[in-house]
Amino acid sequence: MKCLHICNDFSKSKVHKNLYSQLDNLGLEQIIFNPIRKNTPLGNNSFDFKTANSKIIYSKMLKKYHRILFRKKINFLFNELDSKYDLASIDITHATTLFSDGAIALKIYKKYKIPYIVAARGTDISLFFKYRPDLIFLLKEILLNASKIIFISAALNRTFLNHPSIKSIKSRLLSKILVIGNGIDNFWLSNLKQQAKLKPNKILYIGRFDGNKNTLSLIEGVLKLKSEFPDLKLDLVGFGGGNEERVIELSNQHNDFIQYHGAIHDKEELQKVYLSNHIFAMPSHSETFGLVYLEALSQGLPILCSKNQGVDGSLEAKIGEFVNPKSIDSISEGLRNLITEYNSYELSKIDFSLFYWENIANTYMELFSKASQG
Numbered sequence: 001m002k003c004l005h006i007c008n009d010f011s012k013s014k015v016h017k018n019l020y021s022q023l024d025n026l027g028l029e030q031i032i033f034n035p036i037r038k039n040t041p042l043g044n045n046s047f048d049f050k051t052a053n054s055k056i057i058y059s060k061m062l063k064k065y066h067r068i069l070f071r072k073k074i075n076f077l078f079n080e081l082d083s084k085y086d087l088a089s090i091d092i093t094h095a096t097t098l099f100s101d102g103a104i105a106l107k108i109y110k111k112y113k114i115p116y117i118v119a120a121r122g123t124d125i126s127l128f129f130k131y132r133p134d135l136i137f138l139l140k141e142i143l144l145n146a147s148k149i150i151f152i153s154a155a156l157n158r159t160f161l162n163h164p165s166i167k168s169i170k171s172r173l174l175s176k177i178l179v180i181g182n183g184i185d186n187f188w189l190s191n192l193k194q195q196a197k198l199k200p201n202k203i204l205y206i207g208r209f210d211g212n213k214n215t216l217s218l219i220e221g222v223l224k225l226k227s228e229f230p231d232l233k234l235d236l237v238g239f240g241g242g243n244e245e246r247v248i249e250l251s252n253q254h255n256d257f258i259q260y261h262g263a264i265h266d267k268e269e270l271q272k273v274y275l276s277n278h279i280f281a282m283p284s285h286s287e288t289f290g291l292v293y294l295e296a297l298s299q300g301l302p303i304l305c306s307k308n309q310g311v312d313g314s315l316e317a318k319i320g321e322f323v324n325p326k327s328i329d330s331i332s333e334g335l336r337n338l339i340t341e342y343n344s345y346e347l348s349k350i351d352f353s354l355f356y357w358e359n360i361a362n363t364y365m366e367l368f369s370k371a372s373q374g
Contacts, residue, residue: 002029002053003368004090004108006081006101010034010045010056015182015291016096017045022361024051028368031090032056033081035100057084070135074103082111090114092372094364098124099135102142109145115371118142119150122288122309125159136165144169147371149176152289154313180364181314182289183357187267188298193275195300195347200278200339202233204301206270206292207282210241214283214306214325219250219258221283221331229339232257235277237270239263274299279338283325284309294355302345304334317349 003023010016011034020030029051036042036059046056059080066073081087081104093108093116095101105116128135143149151157157179161170203222207213215236222234236251239262251260264270274280280296281304290310293303303320305312312322321334338345353359 001091001369001372002031002089004031004033004085004087004093004114005096006033006093006104007096008035008100009096011036011040011042012044014045017047018183018185018357019361019364021047022357023365024049024054025358026361026365027051028054028365030054031085033059033077033085033104035059035077036061038062057081070099070103070132073100074107078104078107081108087114088112092117092368094368095119097121098139098142099128099132102146103138106138106142106145115147115374116145117148117150117367117371118146119152120156120160121152122156122286125156125163126286129163129165133165139165140169143173143176146176148178148367149173151177151179152181153311154179155308155310156288158313159308178367179314180360180367181311181354182291183355183360184291184294184298185267186356187271188295189352189356191271192298192352193300195302195345196278197343198278200342201229201231202235202277203279203281203335204235204237204273204277204296205281206237206273206296207284208238208241209236209244209247211243212285213241214285215241215247216243216250217325217328217331218281218283219247220328221335222258223254224328224332225335225339226257228336232339234258235261235273237261237264237273271299274301277301278342279304279335280320281331281335281338282310283323283331283334285325289314297347297350298352300347302338302342302347304331304338315350317346319345319347319350 007016059077087108093105093114095105095118098118098120102118108114109116209215226232248260251258280301283306287310293305293311296303305322306325307322321337323334324330
């Protein structure tokens with residue numbers, strides 16, 4: 001079986017590399033098509049395939065106007081791919097986003113009748129639905145012709161199906177939908193830690209300092225609780241983003257209880273930071289899955305996450321609090337619950353085998369096989 005992955009974000013996200021390398025271990029012949037933009041770190045996340053004839057194909061660089069002229073972008077990328085590979089030899093196409101990748105998969109389907117599976121991610125819902133309503137008709141065509149539709153989280157699935165634009169075709173999509181989460185690095189799965197029994201006072205954030213990650217609102221939420229919980233501490237780990245300067249400024253102003261660590265890449269050092277904290281908090285406005293939530297849970301930290309984002313609904317156990325990211329009061333209340341009800345969370349009930357990339361790759365392999373056979 002030969003699988004074509006259309007992957008806009010391959011060079012920027014290790015998630016795709018983790019899946020594709022595990023599929024390679026299973027003997028799947030893979031063609032990875034990576035569209036290139038000016039800031040794409042070309043060659044990043046490439047790896048040596050074990051399976052013969054597998055390879056990565058890069059497009060020519062997209063133009064600035066392709067950001068606006070979506071259909072021209074899709075035609076450009078389809079022609080690039082069609083000229084560089086014998087698409088008729090493909091058994092199954094896997095598009096990693098609904099709009100940008102799914103539109104190319106649809107064109108391949110129309111020309112070569114190659115079945116495709118399409119995945120939905122946070123940007124599909126938070127950006128395209130909001131800013132490109134002109135593409136809704138195309139989206140419906142992509143969805144209705146797909147063999148299967150994968151949602152990376154239960155929260156995304158819920159949000160998507162409740163969108164007014166999907167209402168007219170919702171009943172025709174339900175039988176196609178699967179929720180398949182991402183995996184996490186085996187380091188965390190090999191070093192699982194139990195939640196400590198203690199009175200929590202240390203909150204941890206790990207991520208970029210941008211508007212979407214909502215770090216400034218988290219800081220405000222913690223500040224609101226300081227009089228109620230005088231020994232409260234906040235550790236900030238990460239770098240980059242438009243709010244980094246303000247985050248550093250606030251950590252300096254409140255250096256008695258806010259500590260800015262900067263970036264930490266070494267997993268063993270990062271584990272020490274997890275284990276020195278009690279609660280993990282990241283109230284993102286939009287989060288496809290949020291692997292960092294699972295890392296935190298694996299190290300015994302209950303989490304604060306936004307409603308209908310990240311891992312909300314992905315686990316049956318009580319793992320944390322889910323809040324309105326636009327409300328400081330909601331964030332504060334979520335943190336208050338985590339502090340006062342700390343021993344009520346059920347992290348020991350989480351089945352972490354769900355997050356081994358090997359197991360996830362086996363699920364995809366079976367899915368590709370069935371879809372390619374019709």
